[in-house]
Every structure is written in C-alpha cells, then in structure tokens.
Amino acid sequence: MATGARLEGGAREFDTASTVSTAGGSFTATGRALTRPGLVTIYPVRHDEVPSTWCVSGEAFVGRSREALVRLEDERVSRRHASFEPRQNGFFVRDHASRHGTFAGGVRVSEEGRLVPVGGVVRCGDTLLLCVADVDRFRARPRRSDGARLGLSETMLAGPDLAAVWDEAARAASLGEPVLIVGESGSGKECVARMLHAARDVPGPFVGINVSAIPEPLFESELFGHERGAFTGAVSANLGTFREAERGVLFLDEVGDLKLEVQAKLLRALDRYEIRPLGARTGVRVNTHVVSATSRDLKRACDERAFRTDLYYRLAGIVIRVPPLSERPGDVLLLANEVLRQRSSSLKLSADAAERLALGRWEGNARQLRYALARAMSRAELRSDRRILDEDLPELTACTGEGELTLERVQGALDRSGGIASHAARSLGVSRTTFYKTIKRLNGHLSPAAPKK
Numbered sequence: 001m002a003t004g005a006r007l008e009g010g011a012r013e014f015d016t017a018s019t020v021s022t023a024g025g026s027f028t029a030t031g032r033a034l035t036r037p038g039l040v041t042i043y044p045v046r047h048d049e050v051p052s053t054w055c056v057s058g059e060a061f062v063g064r065s066r067e068a069l070v071r072l073e074d075e076r077v078s079r080r081h082a083s084f085e086p087r088q089n090g091f092f093v094r095d096h097a098s099r100h101g102t103f104a105g106g107v108r109v110s111e112e113g114r115l116v117p118v119g120g121v122v123r124c125g126d127t128l129l130l131c132v133a134d135v136d137r138f139r140a141r142p143r144r145s146d147g148a149r150l151g152l153s154e155t156m157l158a159g160p161d162l163a164a165v166w167d168e169a170a171r172a173a174s175l176g177e178p179v180l181i182v183g184e185s186g187s188g189k190e191c192v193a194r195m196l197h198a199a200r201d202v203p204g205p206f207v208g209i210n211v212s213a214i215p216e217p218l219f220e221s222e223l224f225g226h227e228r229g230a231f232t233g234a235v236s237a238n239l240g241t242f243r244e245a246e247r248g249v250l251f252l253d254e255v256g257d258l259k260l261e262v263q264a265k266l267l268r269a270l271d272r273y274e275i276r277p278l279g280a281r282t283g284v285r286v287n288t289h290v291v292s293a294t295s296r297d298l299k300r301a302c303d304e305r306a307f308r309t310d311l312y313y314r315l316a317g318i319v320i321r322v323p324p325l326s327e328r329p330g331d332v333l334l335l336a337n338e339v340l341r342q343r344s345s346s347l348k349l350s351a352d353a354a355e356r357l358a359l360g361r362w363e364g365n366a367r368q369l370r371y372a373l374a375r376a377m378s379r380a381e382l383r384s385d386r387r388i389l390d391e392d393l394p395e396l397t398a399c400t401g402e403g404e405l406t407l408e409r410v411q412g413a414l415d416r417s418g419g420i421a422s423h424a425a426r427s428l429g430v431s432r433t434t435f436y437k438t439i440k441r442l443n444g445h446l447s448p449a450a451p452k453k
Helices: 160-175 189-198 216-224 260-272 298-303 309-315 329-343 351-358 365-382 407-417 421-428 432-441
Strands: 003-006 012-015 027-029 032-034 038-043 053-055 060-063 082-087 090-095 102-104 107-109 114-116 121-124 127-132 143-145 156-158 179-182 206-210 249-253 289-294 318-321
Touching (some): 090 102, 156 329, 160 329, 179 189, 189 206, 189 289, 216 260, 260 309, 329 365
Parallel strands (some): 249 289
Antiparallel strands (some): 027 032, 038 053
C-alpha cells in the first residue's frame, strides 16, 4: 500500500511505489523495490479484460510449447522462443533462435541476450510483453472512471500506477489540506483533481480556473470578486472563484506560471482563508478546499526565486505526482484501445502499430496519443482497412533509452519492417533522410537485406 511521507516544511508527498520484499525474488531497479517480478501481456488484449500475467522467479521460457512457463498462442512465436531471467536491474532476455525474432525496445535481441529494465517492452512474434516489478498489481481489470460524472468529456482508464494516484487523491479528499498536483502537460492532473472532488464527503461545487491565463489587473477580481461600482465597468457584483467554490473544491491550474507580484496576492488569501473583494470594506471568510496543479518543478523555481517558498508550502500541504505516459507503457495501449472503442467499433491495432505506440516517448501524453490515433484512424478508413498499420501513425519519438541510431537499433527496425526503409525510419521516429544517412554510415555492417539509397 502506498504511504505518505512528510517533506520539509510540512508538505506530504504520496509515494505509490511498492516497498515489500518477498521470497519470490526481490531486487531494486529505477527506485522501486521489486517484489514478484514478472511479465504482463499488453498486446493483444481484449477490451476491459484482466491481462495475462506470469511471475518470473528464475529463468523462464516463452514459447508455444507446453513446457514453456509463458505459453503464448501466437503463430509467429516459436515453440521455444526466448527466455527471461530476473536480475538486479531488470530482466536478462535471450532469444533462442526464434523464427521471427525477439525485440526489446525495438532492438533485436541475440542469443547472447541483453538486459531489459523494468518497464521495458519485449516483442515475441506478434505479442508484446511488459516487464514489471510486481506482477500481482496487474492481476485486475483496468480501473474505469465515468468521465461524465466527473465533468470530463471522455471516460478515463487507468492501469495500476495511475489507479494508485487516483486512490491517493481519494485519501487526500478526507484530510482537507491543500493539495498540489504535479505532472507533465496532458498527464491528467485535472482528472486527479476531479477524483478528489468526487471523493469528498461534503457536497460542494468544483470550480476550475487557469490562473496563468488571467491578466494581472483582473486577478483579484477573478479570484476574490468585486462589489458593484468597484471600478469602471463593474456594473454588477462578482463573487469570485473562492466564493463560487464555497464548501467545494477550487482548482488552480498552472499555478507555477504565476508572476511574483500575483503570488503575493494569492498568499494573503491562503494565510487565513480570508479574502477581500475589490470595493469591499471588510474581509470575507471562505471555506474551500484548494487544489492546485503545475507542470513546473516548483522546488527548483523556489531555489531560483521565481516562486515564493512561503506560497509553495501553503499550496503543498499534500503533493501528488501524476506519472507521465512514458512511465506507464502498460497504459498506452489501454488508452489507445479505449479511444478506438469509443470512436470506431471496427478498427483494431496491428502488432507493428501497437509496438510503436508502446515504445513512444509521448511528450504530449494522452493528448498526443489521441491526436496520433485520430490521424491513424483517418488513414485506415481511407483504405477501407479494419486494421491500423504502422505506416498510418505519424512520426513518433521512440522511448528506448537510446538516443543514438546504433547498429542494433537500425538493424532491428529493418528486420521488423521487412527491409522497407520508410517504415523502419518511422518506427524509430526519424526522417527518411536521417535514416538513409545512418545506413550510409553503417555501410558494411548491416545485413544483406538492408536497403541502399
């Protein structure tokens, strides 16, 4: 179970990483204690089903053979295809002369093997396997939340990592302390804020506002309200968002982008939860649960004196971090399949397209994923095809942990694309010009099947 740890100044940050060790083979990687390491099928999976999982405590074989621990019903998987063995920093993966090859992070795995970190995606035939720290966390259906009930346009789905964040938001709702939600743009910070609001025992409105978009002269009026005649054009009184959110949640989005002058005004309101509307002679006490969000590193901003330290600790009674999509590879195909289900009942992902989505860096998180799928669906429909192919997707930056176009990455891309350079370039997230230059640089080292410009 996740625990809360106190930070300097009284802030509490929730840590959703598991920290239990068992006899099933524990080790540490990427800051997380591994409990029961194993493999999870992320493609193919049917909508809303519990994925196939296997706990791997020693060397485990993958294949179609009945003797294989990880038995896959995949015609492109050999009887004795590959082996996985847990190590201190991940899984050591070996290919066993399989007919169609084993690929880790898009790079072909040889019989000598290579280390794949936790969170790595391995392809065997047309099956994608996710290497995980605690396989038990994946033995459940994806968490689903009704978007309409939360005031969102789409239904939200979450694998175990994001579901743990949702649980932290629900726990924070009962504590009443200010909450700071941190995460990349498009990672789902507002969804977490609405989860917190939905979990509150006390009914009340949810009022959200992008504070960085408010012109500085209007800041006090928007947040604290004004009396009629308080300034030119104030023909009627305005409650302001603090009073609109009375007994509810006030969501201050992009709070990290506030200018220092405006930060001081917000700090005064949060000191005693008392505001003074423009034109009013006395202050007004407010009872609202303040939840803020930012994509910036506010601790660093405080060190650089771009953000007030005293305001940070007023906002960060509890800190909840939303992991980006690049840290949740198991969620990528979960979300992709949900988008396809909502927008087209017939379209399905091909194995090549699913692999490239799972390996994407996703700087734009879920927003970028939806854009990529919308473009891919349009192309597939133009072909009257029920499958989304790799070439239907836009160029994506691969999140392989290797920025350089190495011989292994290029050869692996060519092998997977059947020697078609344009497809191989797209799978690596580079232009064809860059790919051909790389082929020229690697001339003499690639297999005979590699194309020449």
